[in-house]
Amino acid sequence: MARTASPADEGPYRLRSDGLPCTLGFLGDFVRGPALFTLYRIARDQSRFPNGPGSFLIDVDDGAGARECCRFTDEPGDTVEWNGSWRGDAWCGWIMKRARALIAKSENA
Numbered sequence: 001m002a003r004t005a006s007p008a009d010e011g012p013y014r015l016r017s018d019g020l021p022c023t024l025g026f027l028g029d030f031v032r033g034p035a036l037f038t039l040y041r042i043a044r045d046q047s048r049f050p051n052g053p054g055s056f057l058i059d060v061d062d063g064a065g066a067r068e069c070c071r072f073t074d075e076p077g078d079t080v081e082w083n084g085s086w087r088g089d090a091w092c093g094w095i096m097k098r099a100r101a102l103i104a105k106s107e108n109a
Helices: 092-108
Strands: 026-032 035-042 055-061 067-072
Touching: 026 092, 035 092, 055 092, 067 092
Parallel strands: none
Antiparallel strands: 026 035, 035 055, 055 067
16 A cells, blocks of 8 residues: 655655655555565766766565665666665565656656
8 A cells, every 4th residue: 555755754764765755756655565665866977977867766664664675767778776685686676666757757747
């Protein structure tokens, strides 16, 4: 069951894995087993020239707090950068399928 972010989610204990508020860039979430996966849109890097591409962050929380699962862009030919033990995990294909469905849903909204 997906949840929606609310102002009550903001605070010192509702942070993304990168330390920013969990409502910033929130696109949605999905669950598998004990793990909650949350997808965020990361804005384009405007400190570079030319501006870097926008990207996406997937955090995973299995009760121990949000940790980075992976990062990726929608640039043609770009690869997913899996974090730590997620590299090669059997759930990777399922995670990306769910993430791409949330991205498509956000672009059609």
